Amino acid sequence: MTPEGQTRRLISKRPKPRSWWLLNKRYTIYMLRELTAIPLLGFVLLCLYQLIKLSAGQSSYESLLSAMSSPAWILINAFILVASILHSVTWILLMPKGLPEFIVGIRVPPAPVLFGGFATWIAVSGIIVTICIRL
Secondary structure (H helix, E strand, O other): OOOOOOOOOOOOOOOOOOOHHHOOHHHHHHHHHHHOHHHHHHHHHHHHHHHHHHHHOHHHHHHHHHHHOOHHHHHHHHHHHHHHHHHHHHHHHHHHHHOOOEEOOEEOOHHHHHHHHHHHHHHHHHHHHHHHHHO
16 A cells, blocks of 8 residues: 555566576576586486396396497487586586685685686596596
8 A cells, every 4th residue: 555645656577588598698507507407317316227227136237238328328328418517617617606705814816716626526537437447
């Protein structure tokens, strides 16, 4: 209700198109990062399904492995790999924005934070690849 003698302002809101997030690069990157969670969820569910098949027996697991060697599964895994790389890179690029600007009164520049994030990512990936090659 409006007090007597005052008028109510009407605010006009234009409807946004469904592709509003494509109009700004930052929004596009944000939405792509959020959308990469879907393939990552699929990868986690696939890993859980592999564990279920593995617990069901060797023949069950081997039939799954033979099905997963098809070109369609290889393309799906390549898509999941690209999505996980995009997800990781965009999160590492966010690290300097989420950390405190000052530590013990000294301003922390973003470059060492980014270097630390990417170096850790590369080191952990290298360890995992080394373990997988030796198995």
